[in-house]
Amino acid sequence: xxxxxxxxxxxxxxxxxxxxxxxxxxxxxxxxxxxxxxxxxxxxxxxxxxxxxxxxxxxxxxxxxxxxxxxxxxxxxxxxxxxxxxxxxxxxxxxxxxxxxxxxxxxxxxxxxxxxxxxxxxxxxxxxxxxxxxxxxxxxxxxxxxxxxxxxxxxxxxxxxxxxxxxxxxxxxxxxxxxxxxxxxxxxxxxxxxxxxxxxxxxxxxxxxxxxxxxxxxxxxxxxxxxxxxxxxxxxxxxxxxxxxxxxxxxxxxxxxxxxxxxxxxxxxxxxxxxxxxxxxxxxxxxxxxxxxxxxxxxxxxxxxxxxxxxxxxxxxxxxxxxxxxxxxxxxxxxxxxxxxxxxxxxxxxxxxxxxxxxxxxxxxxxxxxxxxxxxxxxxxxxxxxxxxxxxxxxxxxxxxxxxxxxxxxxxxxxxxxxxxxxxxxxxxxxxxxxxxxxxxxxxxxxxxx
Numbered sequence: 001x002x003x004x005x006x007x008x009x010x011x012x013x014x015x016x017x018x019x020x021x022x023x024x025x026x027x028x029x030x031x032x033x034x035x036x037x038x039x040x041x042x043x044x045x046x047x048x049x050x051x052x053x054x055x056x057x058x059x060x061x062x063x064x065x066x067x068x069x070x071x072x073x074x075x076x077x078x079x080x081x082x083x084x085x086x087x088x089x090x091x092x093x094x095x096x097x098x099x100x101x102x103x104x105x106x107x108x109x110x111x112x113x114x115x116x117x118x119x120x121x122x123x124x125x126x127x128x129x130x131x132x133x134x135x136x137x138x139x140x141x142x143x144x145x146x147x148x149x150x151x152x153x154x155x156x157x158x159x160x161x162x163x164x165x166x167x168x169x170x171x172x173x174x175x176x177x178x179x180x181x182x183x184x185x186x187x188x189x190x191x192x193x194x195x196x197x198x199x200x201x202x203x204x205x206x207x208x209x210x211x212x213x214x215x216x217x218x219x220x221x222x223x224x225x226x227x228x229x230x231x232x233x234x235x236x237x238x239x240x241x242x243x244x245x246x247x248x249x250x251x252x253x254x255x256x257x258x259x260x261x262x263x264x265x266x267x268x269x270x271x272x273x274x275x276x277x278x279x280x281x282x283x284x285x286x287x288x289x290x291x292x293x294x295x296x297x298x299x300x301x302x303x304x305x306x307x308x309x310x311x312x313x314x315x316x317x318x319x320x321x322x323x324x325x326x327x328x329x330x331x332x333x334x335x336x337x338x339x340x341x342x343x344x345x346x347x348x349x350x351x352x353x354x355x356x357x358x359x360x361x362x363x364x365x366x367x368x369x370x371x372x373x374x375x376x377x378x379x380x381x382x383x384x385x386x387x388x389x390x391x392x393x394x395x396x397x398x399x400x401x402x403x404x405x406x407x408x409x410x411x412x413x414x415x416x417x418x419x420x421x422x423x424x425x426x427x428x429x430x431x432x433x434x435x436x437x438x439x440x441x442x443x444x445x446x447x448x449x450x
Contacts, residue, residue, distance in 0.1 A: 015215035018206075019144040023153050025202055026137050029093060030160035032192050033133050034277070035168035036100045037065060039188060040123065041281050042172040043181035047119075050181075051112040059410020062278040064120045066402025068127030073399070074250070076131035077392025085136040085143075085388075086203045092136070093196040095129035101189025104182045134375065135391030142379045142387050144206055146223020148321055151330070154376035155314020161273065162310060162369060165303030169281070173295065249386050249449060253393055256447055259381065261440030265335070266374045266398035268436065271429035272342060274405040276302070276365065279413075279422065287419045288354055301358055302365040309369025313338060317373055328444040331377055332437050338371025339433040346427035349420045364430075371433065374398065383449045390447075401429075 040047075040062060048058060079088045099122050106118045137157050145153045172184045206212050206220055207228045253259055280302075284295035313334040320330035345364035348357045374394065382390035405426075412421040 014213065015219060016211060016213045018209055018212045018216060019153075019220065022140060022144050022203065023156060025199065026140055026157045027160050027163075029089075029195060029199065030133070030137060030157050031164045031167070032093075032188070032195055033096070033130060034161040034164035035172070036096060036126065036188055036192065037130075038164065038169065038277050039100065039103070039172060039184050040119075041278050042169060043176050043184050044282055045285050046176055046181045050107070051115050053112070053116055055414045056410050057116065058282075059407045061116065061120050061123060062406035062410075063403045064123035065127035065130075066274070066399050066406075068124045069131055069399050069402060070127075070396050072128040072131035073135070073392040073396030074389070077135050077386075077389035080132055080135055080139055080388030080392070081386055084205075085132075085139050086200070088132050089136040089203070090196050090200045092129055092132045093192060093199060096126050096133075097189050097192025097196065099123075099126040099129060099189075100185055100192060102185075104185035104189070107182065131392070131395075134395050135388050138375050138378050138382070138391040139387050140203075141375070142382070143228075144220060146220055147327075147380070148223060148318060150224075150379050151317035151321070151373060151376040152311075152314040154379060155310050155317070155373060158372050158375050159307045159310025159314075159369060161277075162303040162306035162365070165276070166300045166307060169299045169303065170297050173281075173297070177291075249383070249389060250393065252449060253383075253386075253390055253447070258441050258444065259390075259394075259447065261436045262374065262377055262381070263394060263397035264440065265433045265436040266394060267401050268429040268433040269339070269368065269372060269374065270398045270401035271405050272345075272364070272368045272426055274402045275409065275422070275426045276306075277402075278406045279409050279419075280361075283419050283422075286413075288357065290354075298358055302361040305362040306365035306369040309338065309366040310372055311369075313370035313373055314376065316370070317376065327380060328442075331373055331380070331444055332441070335371040335373050335437050336434050338367040338369065339430045341367025342371065342430040343427045345430070346424055348423050364427075368430070377444060380444060381446055383447050385449060 044058060044062075053061070076088070076092075103119060103122050103126075106115045106122070138154070141150055141153045141157070168188075172188075175181075175183045175187065204210075205228055206217055276299075281295045281299050284290045284298055290298060316334050317330045320333065321327065342364045344360055344367070347360045351357060351360070375391075378391050378394050379387075408425060409419075409422040412425065413419060
């Protein structure tokens with residue numbers, strides 16, 4: 001009788017889908033994460049007019065976020081592996097939202113020099129606060145999703161960067177136009193503080209979540225999901241814990257050829273990301289002579305294409321796995337194809353018609369979306385004992401582009417008076433990504449710690 005009840009078909013069919021709620025939550029958080037990063041790109045023209053800083057100084061202010069973001073990655077990974085995504089991510093959301101809110105008040109300092117210094121400092125602190133975000137996303141996806149769904153899940157949360165531009169760039173442009181740039185930081189800061197509370201109330205590991213039933217838990221675990229997250233690492237011996245977050249592990253990760261190729265590729269992919277987050281709206285205003293409101297609306301078009309490409313890339317990759325292709329083929333095909341498509345951004349230098357420029361930008365960001373599967377690769381390859389640390393090192397390398405890109409573009413624009421060199425710089429990095437995955441990265445597989 002008990003065996004009959006255990007095998008009842010209704011019991012098998014009622015697998016819960018809490019993992020999709022968790023994915024929706026990290027998608028929403030990542031949307032706000034990227035919207036907060038992009039506030040300065042939207043308000044930058046108005047702030048430059050008020051405070052009078054030039055293109056080079058603007059480039060350095062843009063880079064302030066990434067200096068702290070990069071330097072904080074390894075400590076953030078250690079915190080994630082030590083304390084878990086729930087608590088560390090909550091603190092991260094709260095702090096970055098607070099620093100966003102404080103940027104609204106830099107004008108009260110009086111002098112332009114003091115305002116610029118405060119803006120640089122707050123962007124720097126915001127970068128440090130956001131450091132755990134993407135490694136936490138990768139850690140959550142590795143816990144909540146089996147391997148065959150991980151590409152799509154990673155692509156969905158990563159595509160939030162485009163969704164943020166679709167939704168928030170026009171909104172922030174309208175707020176700047178209608179009420180002044182200060183209101184952008186007030187609205188985004190308060191919304192983020194509320195989101196931190198939501199995260200704490202919803203997030204748990206699959207094995208601990210009260211709404212996850214046995215069928216969903218078994219489905220995730222049998223498919224390769226780490227359903228107990230960092231609790232598994234904490235239940236190991238003290239020596240195992242020390243090894244999981246120590247410098248010997250860092251050295252192993254940094255000497256692995258496959259991972260080094262993935263790190264280089266992520267740096268190059270993020271050159272495109274940071275062009276879009278920093279200089280793209282200013283490019284539309286200065287080089288294409290649009291108003292701030294027009295630029296905000298136009299910038300949403302490539303973002304829509306990037307979002308579509310991002311979801312499509314993940315679905316395509318997981319589809320290839322289900323059809324029996326290797327993990328290596330399933331990840332590399334969308335990445336290589338997408339980044340080849342992204343190199344068409346260079347074509348914007350050779351056309352004068354605005355709609356063709358927007359079309360080329362949209363095509364480039366569609367390709368970038370398809371190829372942005374780096375976080376799925378991290379979830380596939382990270383040692384089980386150090387997913388947070390591995391993701392943080394990956395994110396550190398990738399976001400060095402956030403330091404280099406705005407500064408390089410600032411100098412190119414200041415010295416040449418044109419964005420032509422900047423667009424060539426972005427397109428060449430797309431081609432380097434292709435080289436990295438085809439030549440440096442060989443078989444994609446999970447790293448085993450020695």
